[in-house]
Amino acid sequence: MENALPVTRRQNFPQWYQTVVDQADLAEESGVRGCMVIKPWGWGIWERIQQQLDRMIKETGHENCYFPLLIPLSYFQKEAEHVDGFAKEMAVVTHHRLKAIDGKLQPDPEAALEEPLVIRPTSETIIGSAMQRWVKSYRDLPVMLNQWANVMRWEMRTRMFLRTAEFLWQEGHTAHAGRDEAMEETMRMLEVYRILAEDVLAMPVVAGEKPPHERFPGADNTFSIEAMMQDGKALQAGTSHYLGTHFAQAQDIRYQDENGGLVHAHTTSWGVSTRLIGGVIMTHGDDDGLQLPPRIAPHQVVIVPMLRDKPEDADVLAYCQDLAKALRQVSAFGEPVRAHVDVRKTKAVNKRWAWVKRGAPIVCEIGPRDVTGGNVSFLRRDALRGEKGMNMQARTREAFLADIAGLLTGIQQSLFDRAKSFLDANITGGIDSLDALTTYFAEAGEEESFRGWVRVAWAKPEGEELARIEQTLKALKLTVRNAPLVQPPSLGSCIFTCRPAVEEIIVGRAY
RNA sequence: CGGAGUGUAGCUUAGCCUGGUAAAGCGCCUGCUUCGGGAGCAGGAGAGCGGAGGUUCGAAUCCUCUCACUCCGACCA
Structure with a gap:
């Protein structure tokens, strides 16, 4: 798909x-x-x-x-x-009035501020x-x-x-x-x-x-x-x-x-x-759009009724509204679950994709069959696709209500775990010289140049020496991100100066 | 702020070179069919071409200026 x-x-x-x-x-x-x-x-x-x-x-x-x-x-004048x-x-505000001059609205030259104001x-x-x-x-x-x-x-x-x-x-x-x-x-x-x-x-x-x-x-x-x-x-x-x-x-x-x-x-x-x-x-985010951690998702559960211009639509809608109401009685992360029924009169599939792209953690699709069976069909945004197409799951209404808090905390956790493994897997250590650093990043080329970050030891130089290092890194499009609070028990020597290192720093490309 | 590029319907684009009074797909609206996983057919509404000026009988097409966006660089807590 x-x-x-x-x-x-x-x-x-x-x-x-x-x-x-x-x-x-x-x-x-x-x-x-x-x-x-x-x-x-x-x-x-x-x-x-x-x-x-x-x-x-x-x-x-x-x-x-x-x-x-x-x-x-003048306030800025004080701290050099x-x-x-x-x-x-x-951005500086210099005037307090507009005036039409030759038919063009412009700052009135006679309304210049004595002291400009900075936004x-x-x-x-x-x-x-x-x-x-x-x-x-x-x-x-x-x-x-x-x-x-x-x-x-x-x-x-x-x-x-x-x-x-x-x-x-x-x-x-x-x-x-x-x-x-x-x-x-x-x-x-x-x-x-x-x-x-x-x-x-x-x-x-x-x-x-x-x-x-x-x-x-x-x-x-x-x-x-x-x-x-x-x-x-x-x-x-x-x-x-x-x-x-x-x-x-x-x-x-x-x-x-x-x-x-x-x-x-x-x-x-x-x-x-x-x-x-x-x-x-x-x-x-992934190639299907945004993925929101449940704790910041405006709607944690979006319910999409499958409306077909048929008499049973009313039942489907009522069932959905009732499900939303029941969900709001449940608490997740210490707050009522945020459930939303998408009643817009567009096709259910289109609504579903819209919510997938927006990153809603759970999207339910409810049709007449769910209503008669007392079931809830739903997708987890963090596990959208299965072996064969969409990974639609189904539970009884009661089971869904009983599980919802767990589902949401599970999604929150799985997003973190996934990102955490990614972070850990892409911080490279063991680079003990400037040459090794240069090679590591230069080898990457341009396009698929995925290199992540490296941890290197340095002597925390200052002044001229630091400026030179900065230039060296800049040539590789790198910057020193920070010196992590959590430091290793022992350090080798500084990869820039060869003196004994005093701390380990994170180096990488940055936004 | 420098380099490159883009701006035509809600979206994606064609048309621009070789000026002649805007076109297609998607989306949208209507009807019929279909109906549990991005449906089909038929009809229909919708833009005056980023903005301003100029050349011309005539400008989306040419010229000038401007604004915004994208990418690269510089700069940047």
Whole structure:
């Protein structure tokens, strides 16, 4: 049987990705460069992610708040590194009025803003300015904030979900009395992201520290979770930064400690974005479209009634509605099962394929025969095809209701296990020299160049030496992803400098 | 931001070189047949060719400018 998508992953991965976004009804182009319309199905996924992460953020002691979209340009002036990092991609608001001049609507030259406003690329500066006002005493600390917002970075090259000019995210910002406490917070949120990725998105990741040249502008340490896409490239799926006292110094966030001395606070920031959806697509998608882990599927069970313009249609519909209702009484992952009856008046087969492409974990097809027999016929999205065609299963209604929670947790687990084996199988060790590394990646050629990642030991060089290594890697289109938190018990020597290694790092191609 | 390419009905495309007033398949609507796994036949609706300007009696076709998208590169938490 033919695949549901016109392009396979093997044929052309980037095009396959675009097709999934389109065919799964996730999002579409908006006509504004780098900005996308997120359609209800795509938004539903984001809502599920948001909801579960929001709970975790609150459970770790943070409060939600909201800061403005527009930030005075002068705020960026204060932190040099930060400005350098973002200057090239900031959108700037310069006028506050339009005027028709020669019949053409344009910014009114007489309505130029005295100080231009920047559309936030991230909110460290404006939240820092508030912290400066709020933090006076050690008793005011820690400040633990989070906001759900959109941000804008004028990217040169955009890709749906993976790199859009405007994207949605959550950004956490905290201020602490000391380094240890701030670092602890940084690591705590990195772990929250790991759990979100692995348990909720079923997307295995490697958590670790970014090398110096990949740090967030203005950070002392940047940590990331890195996920492996099915083409072997790495996707930075979340970051957590220890900002030291850089921002506190730039913005004068100081407090009086127990001894009456004035000291700078230590700040952190951390975020994940709609990019996660891109990660889910490239982790779980197949040649029949998207596959959603049940925990983020807007509908976990979709019921497709087989309607034929016959009198028994009414019975079929009633049976389906009743099944949906019964499913909602069952709980899976600690919540009611999300069941949906697709009552649209199109042919059942077409509806089925639509839901397969959208990635609904379980699709039931109910016809008159199921109704009379009291049965449920269904497909598991993670095991669509069997020996002979579609792998349609059947259970009695009671058995289906009894099994549904197990089916959903089983699908969630099988998606994770599959992705985890893929990740483990494609991280290569045993590369102990630069030559070996070069050979490994150069051999691959262009098209079928599936190489995944490698783990190599290095001496964590800095400055000039690091820059040279970066260039060497760049020639192979490689980057250092991170130094995993989980390190091997012993290391050989650095493959770049031959000095004794201090840690092992992940190297690979990346999005 | 540099290189290459694309933009014609909801989708995929033909037409463009050699200007003459838009075509096909899929989808959609209607009817009949079919009906448990991407049905068949017949009829029908639907675009003025990304946008703006120009050349011309006449432009989807030629010229200029612009916008968007795709791929590669550069850049990028």
